[in-house]
Amino acid sequence: MTTAIFYAEAPAEFVVNLLIGGGIGASGIACENGRVRFSVCEKDIARTQEILRRANVEYRFSRKGIKVAGKRLSGRWGWIAGIAVALIAVVLYTSSILKIEVRGNSIVPSETVIAAAQAHWKKGVGGFYDADGMSRAIESVEGISFANVRRVGTKLIVEVLEELPKVDIEDTQTPVPVVSARDGIVTAVIAERGTPLVKIGDTVRAGDVLIAPYLVDPEGNRIPCRAKGEVFGRVWYDKELLFADTVVTQVRTGRTAEASAMFFPGLDYVPAAPFAHYETEVRTRVLGSVLPLYVVSYTFYETEEQIVPFDFEASREEIIERERLALIEQAGGVDDGRFWYLVKRLDKSTRLSIYYERTESLT
Numbered sequence: 504m505t506t507a508i509f510y511a512e513a514p515a516e517f518v519v520n521l522l523i524g525g526g527i528g529a530s531g532i533a534c535e536n537g538r539v540r541f542s543v544c545e546k547d548i549a550r551t552q553e554i555l556r557r558a559n560v561e562y563r564f565s566r567k568g569i570k571v572a573g574k575r576l577s578g579r580w581g582w583i584a585g586i587a588v589a590l591i592a593v594v595l596y597t598s599s600i601l602k603i604e605v606r607g608n609s610i611v612p613s614e615t616v617i618a619a620a621q622a623h624w625k626k627g628v629g630g631f632y633d634a635d636g637m638s639r640a641i642e643s644v645e646g647i648s649f650a651n652v653r654r655v656g657t658k659l660i661v662e663v664l665e666e667l668p669k670v671d672i673e674d675t676q677t678p679v680p681v682v683s684a685r686d687g688i689v690t691a692v693i694a695e696r697g698t699p700l701v702k703i704g705d706t707v708r709a710g711d712v713l714i715a716p717y718l719v720d721p722e723g724n725r726i727p728c729r730a731k732g733e734v735f736g737r738v739w740y741d742k743e744l745l746f747a748d749t750v751v752t753q754v755r756t757g758r759t760a761e762a763s764a765m766f767f768p769g770l771d772y773v774p775a776a777p778f779a780h781y782e783t784e785v786r787t788r789v790l791g792s793v794l795p796l797y798v799v800s801y802t803f804y805e806t807e808e809q810i811v812p813f814d815f816e817a818s819r820e821e822i823i824e825r826e827r828l829a830l831i832e833q834a835g836g837v838d839d840g841r842f843w844y845l846v847k848r849l850d851k852s853t854r855l856s857i858y859y860e861r862t863e864s865l866t
Contacts, residue, residue, distance in 0.1 A: 678716035687736030697730030753806040766797035778805040
């Protein structure tokens with residue numbers, strides 16, 4: 504049973520008369536420090552509050568009983584359960600491995616390092632990792648010389664040291680000259696080791712020695728060494744083409760023939776044409792939808808050789824541009840030089856001479 508204990512700031516006689524007049528059955532009436540304490544049952548709590556308010560009596564009250572105690576206890580257990588859940592969440596979070604971070608790599612990709620250690624760690628709640636196993640697995644990756652694994656919070660930090668790139672030791676003692684790989688006119692000489700034998704403006708041929716494999720001391724003695732350096736020069740690429748005034752081409756005669764064949768995967772069948780010289784047109788049709796069949800139709804057009812006139816001037820720009828791109832491709836695909844051409848009309852043909860000049864390394 505639930506009861507309420509009231510504390511009223513008024514004389515005891517006054518409060519008791521109010522309760523009796525309102526038909527309220529109070530119990531446990533007592534005076535404490537100038538105020539009245541009394542108890543009422545649950546059904547009279549609202550009526551008691553109304554009576555005290557009308558009489559302008561200040562009061563406060565609290566409930567007691569099994570229900571109240573149960574509510575308070577359940578509230579306390581709710582707090583305890585909430586704290587327990589929070590503690591469990593903290594424990595699970597701190598024991599989780601949510602991320603792996605690779606540091607110290609610049610050549611070997613981080614994805615490669617993580618993949619190598621995949622079998623030695625598990626991501627997520629309750630994740631685990633084998634630091635020694637991860638280190639050994641990562642060190643087996645080509646390009647990695649050392650690996651260290653440590654845990655920081657929910658993250659694994661993998662610190663690696665990469666192998667130093669292999670350095671080719673240059674032979675500076677064996678006397679080897681720097682020679683020209685192509686014809687040209689020298690525009691610049693950069694000799695890092697050895698004695699230059701050419702200067703700006705010299706004409707050189709492929710195979711000529713550009714930098715000799717020796718040094719000259721103050722006494723004039725030659726000291727053998729491996730020549731090193733680069734020589735630049737103007738290089739020319741040229742091409743000459745002859746275009747006749749007539750060309751032989753295949754012209755359709757008007758005669759045609761048709762044939763069809765069923766297409767089957769893995770079977771490459773083409774019907775034979777009834778002409779010695781011909782052009783072919785192919786069309787494919789699909790028959791059916793559930794099990795489609797492919798029918799290939801061939802149309803053969805008979806052709807014969809005919810001599811027809813060729814107008815160079817009509818195709819001049821297209822021909823020149825095509826041959827210019829061909830020369831640039833021959834020069835390494837770099838379009839940074841000077842291009843020009845000459846066209847000369849002959850008796851029954853046209854001669855096209857094209858040139859491409861650029862500065863490049865002769866070595």
